[in-house]
Amino acid sequence: MPLSALAQHYPVRPIRLIVPFPPGGTIDMVGRMVAQGVGERVGQTVVVDNRGGAGGMLGVELAVKAAPDGYTLCLCSVGAMISSPLLSAKPPYDARRDLAPISMVATAPYLLLVRHASGIASVQDLLNLAKQKPGALNYGSAGSGSTSHLAAALFVSMAGINVVHVPYKGSAPAATDLFGGQIQFLFEAIGAGAQYVKTGRLRALGVSTLKRSTIMPALPTISEQGVLGYEMSTWHSVCAPRGTPMVIIDKLNREIVAVINTPEVRERFTTAGTEPQASSPEQLRLRITQEFPRWEKLLAQIGLGRK
Secondary structure (H helix, E strand, O other), rough: OOOHHHHOOOOOOOOOOOEEEOOOOOHHHHHHHHHHHHHHHHOOOOEEEOOOOHHHHHHHHHHHHHHHHEEEEEEEEEEHHHHHHOOOOOOOHHHHHHEEEEEEEEEEEEEEEEEEHHHHOOHHHHHHHHHHHHOEEEEOOOOOOHHHHHHHHHHHHHHHOOOOOEOOOOHEEEEEEHOOOOEEEEEHHHHHHHHHHOOOOOOEEOOOOOOOOOOOOOOOOOHHHHHOOOOOOEEEEEEEEEOOOOHHHHHHHHHHHHOOOHHHHHHHHOOOOOOEOOHHHHHHHHHHHHHHHHHHHHHHHOOOOOO
């Protein structure tokens, strides 16, 4: 009875949705769309609270320490939940233990990009060139340990090629050097990467997911082109602090899934370069659990694992 009453009356005041990154990016847009949709459905304002810093960990830590009453939620990226804590000597939380999963929200694949003038027209072309000139090719990333770095490092490892990593302070300067030929390839999230392709500045060789992207369905996957089983994407989900009552988790899951499945939201997500993807709380919990050993292994391979 008390649990039923709790679910019936929740929420009775505004909900805070922490977005652990600054305003203006794709993840911020995703958070605001979810906040608006859920707020309209439950009859309360869902306030977006941008708390960037430490690769997303500052915002997630705030959520972890909040009261488990359903009034503080967090839009968690895979980086903020998994890779950033794994890169930290003393992580302030463990997502498997300290967060209550609610629902997946969206995934965003990466594009493998090269210059048109490079003459590289396929993944195999790039692999052949790298094998002909070991150690001569450079690839850029948004920074050491960033998801774009990890996407490229996994590709390099699975393809068995010898190339040099050049970290930048963000993806924009890395793309600028790719335009100029200082680096030979780059993994970029499909939202920004598709714009470079659309304007003719860069060529996309492949997409990083096992299935072709609905955003660029004609582009083959990297796995299709010889790096069998290659898969990497960034993804976003909504979680609550550990201990949040399951009746509230279930209610929020129903509302978030309904929002994600509306045509307007799906169209906005796709336009921004993300693919809408809802889930049950248990499906999200399983995904978080399964991703940890995968990322731990990759970080160890490239010498960035926790010491």
